[in-house]
Amino acid sequence: MVVEMNNAASALLALLLVFALPATAVVAADTANTSAETNARTVAASDPITAENTTNRLSLDGEIRSSYTPANPDLGTTLARQDRAMRTEYNTYRFETKFENGTDEERDELVETEHEWIREQVSGLNERERTAVSAHANGTLPDDEFLHRLVLISSEAAELETHLNTLDDHASIEEKPEEAALDMHQSPVRDRIATFMSGERSSARSADTLLIQTTETGMAISMTGRIENVREVSQYSNRDTTVPNQFDSYSSAHDHVTTLYPWTFGEASTGFEALDLTEDQLYGFTVPHEQGVLTIYLDGGTGAIFHETQVLQQDQLPIEQYGETWTNDSVELAINRTPANGPIEVKTTNVETGNPIRATVLVDGTVVGKTGQSGTLWVSPPQHDYEITVQTSETTVDGSISADPVSNESSP
Structure with a gap:
């Protein structure tokens, strides 16, 4: 009975998707980038x-395509996520039933x-993500x-x-390198985007827009709210x-990442979690610190x-005023700016x-939000030089910002 109910519900969602997804695709094709200017810069x-x-x-x-876009509610995305959750529930039920009724040999198999x-x-997810990133970078895939x-x-x-954890619970799996790959497809910023696309918002943790930056070989996505900045980068x-x-041990890999992130692994650190997959040339580190949390994955071959x-908690970051102001x-x-x-x-x-x-605030001609009662708005900046504009009912003020990295000990 449980199987029939799950199959029926899954089939219903699949049927709904047949109608929902094409409509979503049409909207994407018609409205792609109507409110978002893109920029291609090489670094x-x-x-x-x-x-x-x-x-x-x-x-x-490389050449970066940058665009600001809202994460609008999307029925097709919501239904597809629900369908996948139900499929997982069914897969777990199917596996546990077979496992309980099987011999030792059948269980191992x-x-x-x-x-x-x-x-x-997992291999398929990796390929799909890179394909999507490349398509966005060359302009053939709209933001939404x-x-x-x-x-x-x-x-x-x-x-x-x-599902992998379910397998591990029933028969301890010694090597699970795919667990790291699965973790890299999940992130705080993707969680925020999913919340927006499901129609849920928290004003304290949300933003009007998010910044997408893609190249043929990587992506960066960031979202800035009143409290936190969340960012994900894959190169x-x-x-x-x-x-x-390059590393003969986990210890040598750890020593290397401390040179890449000395402040984070130094006095600011409150400890860290590590993943040692030397056979797969992969090392992961999650480091809570006084300004937020850093998670990184190091490749053993490239050492990068x-x-x-x-x-990042924005009110904890070092901050300095840009060397120029603009009036009208x-x-x-x-x-x-922060470093x-x-x-x-x-x-x-x-x-x-x-x-x-x-x-109203615009970056490179795209509306990214509005300054509120405090007259302030936090924004994720692009990796290149950019124009910033503010508009009131009476006037417009324009400014230009250099994207040169800054620190709290220097001024532009």
Whole structure:
């Protein structure tokens, strides 16, 4: 009976998707980038950007396509995520039933078969993500469809991780390198995007827009709210398992990442969790610190970080005012920056009184939000130089910002 109910519900959702998804695709095709300007800039490859008194930050290299876009509610995405969750529930029921009724030999074979299936699915997720990133970078995949794919990949990764843990609970699996790959398809920023696309919002943790940056070999996604900045960066070209491992032990890999992120692993650290997959030339570290949490994955062959996520508390970051302000009529525009091209605080005030003013904020011609009662708005900046504009009902103020990395000990 349980199987029939799950199949029926899954079939119903699949039927709904048949009608929902094409409509979503049509909307994406018609409205792609109507409110988002894109920029293609080329930058040189580098180690994580060095910052003072905060975490270093991984950046992209190559020609970057940048766009700001809202994460709008999407019925197709919501239904697809629910369908995948129900499929996982059914797979768990099916596996546990077979396992309980099987002989020892049948159980071993069942676990290996299921584990191999998970490995194949993980490989498929990796390929789908890179294909989506490349398509967005060359302009053939609109922002909303790109987000749709990322959210589904993240949801599938979560469901596969659940199924992998179920296998491990029944028959301890010694080697699970795919667990790291599944983790890299999930991140705080993708969780926020999924929440938005499901129609749920928390004003304290949400933003009007998010910043998408893609190249042929990587992506960076960031979202800035009133409290937190969440960011995910993947530089796929930094992962190469055909190159011999540079590290003869986990200890040497740890020593290396401490040179890449000295502040984070130093006095600011409150401890860390580590993943040692030396045979797969893969090392993972999650480091809580006084400003947030850093998660990184190091490739043993290249000796480079190829995946990084950051959760940063904005009021804890070092901050400095940009060296120039702009005025027009009675409105002044000022920018406070955080190191290493971190989130910026846009401030709009009355020139004569110094009181805050509400204004609409645009970056490179795209609306990214509004300054509120406090006259401030936090924004994720692009990796290149950019134009910033604020508009009130009476006037417009324009400014230009250099994207050169800054620290709290220097000014532009």
